Amino acid sequence: MENNKILYTIAIYSENQIGLLSAISNIFVRHGLNIESLTACPSALEGIHKITVTTHCDLHRISVITRQIEKRIDVVKAFLYTDDDLFFREVALYKVPTENLLNYAHFEDLIERNAARILEINRKFTIIQKTGQDESIHRLYVELQQLGAVLQFARSGRIAVTNSDRELVTEFLQQRQHDQVCKKSSQESKDKII
Amino acid sequence: MITGSEALMQALIAEGVETIFGYPGGQIMPVYDQLYDYRDCLHHVLVRHEQGAIHAAQGYARVKGVPGVVICTSGPGATNVITGVADAIIDSTPLVVIAGQVNVGLLGTDAFQETDVLGMTIPIAKWSWQIRRPEDIPWAVARAFYIAKSGRPGPVVLDLTRDAQIGMLDFHYEPIDFIRSYIPCPVASQESIEEAARLINEAQRPFVVFGQGVILSQAEAELEAFLDKGDIPAGSTLLGLSALRSDNRHFMGMAGMHGRIATNVMTQHCDVLIAIGMRFDDRVTGKMSTYATQAKIIHIDIDNAEINKNIQVYLGILGDAKNVLSRLTPLIAEADHADWISTADECRNTEYEKVISPEIHPQGSELTMGEVENLVAEYVKGEAIVVTDVGQNQMTAARYSRFTHSRSLITSGGLGTMGFGLPAAIGAKTAAPSRPVCLFVGDGGLQMTIQELGTIMQEGTGVKIVLLNNNWLGNVRQWQQLFWNERYSATRMMNPDYASLAAAYGIAYRQVEQRSELASAVEEMFADDRPFLLNVHVIEAGMVFPMIPPGKSVDEIMLNTNEWFEYGK
Structure with missing residues (x-):
């Protein structure tokens, strides 16, 4: 198994x-x-x-x-x-000591290469945001870890939309709305007969 | 404007409730106070323990086919009904449980008798809901009844806060018959039914195993017509028993661990197995990896979560048994499967000779469970509602009772709840006062909920209690003998003096130790409609056979402690 x-x-x-x-x-x-x-x-x-x-x-x-x-x-x-059926992403936030970043010559390159963004820089810490899939989020984590401690790391968990051209939930809800209307009208006609 | 408690009374009446099983307490007092004004139209059965209330409601619901209603208080009142909720979900029994709860402001504060009823019941209830505002009572009660009884029935728990009980509302009640996220009765596709008909028409050796789904969808006549037209033999699960008359010519008997040999062997030799309203419980299938692997399995069930859960099937038909069978029967050919059906003769003969005859006509001087249950069955001629507890008494009752009416076996199947029998029998008799209700119970199970003798005393419920008394927890003892090297750990049980107990509760009583006394005792028990406790001393080392040992295939069957069934010998 x-x-x-x-x-x-x-x-x-x-x-x-x-x-x-x-x-x-x-x-x-x-x-x-x-x-x-x-x-x-x-x-x-x-x-x-x-x-x-x-x-x-x-x-x-x-x-x-x-x-x-x-x-x-x-x-x-x-x-x-399965992953093949979906477009999926996660958002990750990395909090790292600013000093460690400033001491690293290729810092800007690192951000660019990883398609990340800087949300906040102050004297103590820097917050980096990355949107991606599991591997790329992990890769950035490893790279930042090599520059010194990642103080905090948070991931949003997966969000996903399907790559299908049908919207099954919408179709289902429309069908159910139709069912409800049919049920009501058949009940009303029954009531009339009675 | 009326109070929430009064709204609850009126909502119950609007849902057709006549009987409530319950027990009052601090956080449900406003409801009980209101019940005082409604006591003429809502009959409240005061039990002796909340577990008794819910099992009684289960017995009532199973006999009547309507939701059983339980009212209890918060905290321990609510936790005491939990076994019954778990029992009802696995056995598809419609229940509405209304439990008191502390004030909204006290929720989550460990207030006196506050407990997380939602948290505890969500996993085991069909729906659990906390009512915090009085104006939500009509909606929640209407939804509860609709959910409990529709589709595959089940228990619903309403956690009714004190604020909702005492607050005021403008009462307007409208039953619910639609929830957009809930499709209780999916309609099977015509293609799937045509495909099933094709498979059945091509089959040389078709076999049916049906379950309680037939009873729940009221498909008894449709099943009989289907079997007749296709000339298809059929076995039943424990909970399916009584859906077909026991003497139906296509009926081969119960399936599974202690079922009929013919049913289990035919399961392993059929070429198409049609499973109707059953869920392939492991007590039915034995070793799942070898279950009917030779057959194309068609599974008709109303619950999508049951299809391909335990057994991978060739064709799943998602629908109500009555609807599916009434559409399927016209499409199947009239057939003659006499040769196939006659292959059961050998199984039946061997079972009669090796198991049934020694059980119902024993050579020894001591009484057996089977002979007692067989004698009662002969006496009541299929008219009684048979209620059982759990264990040897249950398996023997299932094997030796004869049924002529549907909804006539009330037993705890899936959960196997000892202590179910006595309160369930009270509920069954309350639901069908004109029918004899006969409980078969062991000395272990009876003592688990024996306090309900008090309910019988107070209500005068004419339950016939047949105590199959062997001074052991017999089923566990049987397993210890067969599979645990005869190490009888904690299964020998002392019994109280039942004569004194019966006398204390004012219940008619007779004790039987000799075979010669049995028939007259049974006659005396059924002579009138009073409650009766018949204490029958049966053989201590009694065993239920045939038996498919756990982990074995359904055609690996023990006939007794040293003989196995051998097909074709």
């Missing part, structure tokens, strides 16, 4: 209800799985939140988990992806 493990991304669209994140994380706990990253924020669809979880797992188990997540009442849809 261990060998079949790869990094999967589950994109979860849900109503914004208290306890939902707990319900979802409990499913990972129950399966004894470590979550690599987790982000939660409002989606482009009004009232719908998007939770993105990444974890290393085998395909069978992660498929079961995805269906168990979607089974939660307030989860609208849960999709299982």
Whole structure:
């Protein structure tokens, strides 16, 4: 089993209800799985939140988990992806001592080469921001570490959008709106007959 | 404007609730105070422990097919129902549990009898919700009932804060039948049904294993018609029992660890296995990697999370059993599988000779569980609702009871909750007062929730309790004998004087030690509708056979302690 493990991304669209994140994380706990990253924020669809979880797992188990997540009442849809299905990024912030940077002759080159940005420089520390994927974020971390201690390092966790030309959640919600209208009108016509 | 507590009463009435199982306490007092005014239309059964309340509600729900309702207080009241919530989710039982909770301002402060009910129940409930404002009560109750009973049923927990109970609201109640993120009854695609029909029509040796999904979707008649037209033999899971009459000519009996040999062997020899409303529990499948690997498996289930969970199937059909079967039967050809069905004869004959006959007509002087349950089954002629506890009493009851009506076996299947039986029987009898309700329970399980004899006393619930008393935790003892070198660790059990107990609770009682007394005792027990405790002393070292040992394939079957079933010999 261990060998079949790869990094999967589950994109979860849900109503914004208290306890939902707990319900979802409990499913990972129950399966004894470590979550690599987790982000939660409002989606482009009004009232719908998007939770993105990444974890290393085998395909069978992660498929079961995805269906168990979607089974939660307030989860609208849960999709299982591999990296090939997605455009994904993370934001990383690095806090380093300014002195160490100033003593390094190729500092500007380092920032440019890594497509990073400087958010703040003061006498004590400098904050560098980098957007990228796992490897490039890690590479910059290693390089900065070689210049001296990285004081703090924070990563946003993965955010992702699909590379598909269909918007399945939008389609699903439109279908559900249609279902609701149909249900109401059939109920009304039933009421009339009675 | 009315109080939240009164809104709760009116909402329950609007949902058709007649009976509540519960126990009062500090943080639910406003609700109980209101219940006093509604006691004519809401019958409250006062149990002796909240676990009793929820198991009774489960028994009630399973017999009646409506959500069982539990009311309890916060803190320990709520934690005491948790076993029942876990039991109800795995056995798909609709429940609405309303637990009191401290004031909103005290949440998270370790206030007296405050505990994190949401945190504890979210993983094991179909839906858990905390009601903080009185105006949310109608919406939350309507949603709770819709979620509990729709699709694959399950338990819902409402954590009702004191503020919501005592605050005022403008009451307007509207039942809910739509939640956009929740599709309780997916409709199976026509292609999948046509594909299933093609597979079934091509099959030489089709076999059905059905589960409680047939009962939950009220597909009993559709299942019978399907089996008749396709001439397809069928086995049942434990919870599927009673969906088909036991004497149905296609019925091969229960599947799994202590199931019928024919059902288990046919599972391993069929070419198409049609699984209907069941979830391939490990007690049904035995060793999963060898389960029906020769067959193309069609799995019909309403719950998408069950398809390809334990067993990889050839064709998954996501839908309601009744809907799917009523569309599938017209597409299958009338068939004659007499030759295939007759291959079961050998299994049946061997099982009768080696297992059933020695169990129901034992040579020794001591009574066996099987003979007691068989005698009761002969006496009630399929009219009784059979309730069981967990263990040998349960497996034997499942094996030797005969069913003629659906919803007639109430048992804790998935969770295997000892102590379920007595309170569940109270709930079952409350749901169907005109039917005999017979509980088979061991001395271990009875003592787990024995306090509910008090509920029987107070309510006069006419439950017939057959105590299969062997002075052991029999099922564990059986495993210790077979698989743990006869090291009987903590399974020998002393019993109280049940005659005194029954007398203390005013319950009719009889003790049977001799075979010659059994028939008259059973007759006496069913002579009227009073509660009755029949204490039958059965053989101490009794064993349930046949048995598929844990980790073995379903056709590796022990007939007794030293004989294995050998097919084709």
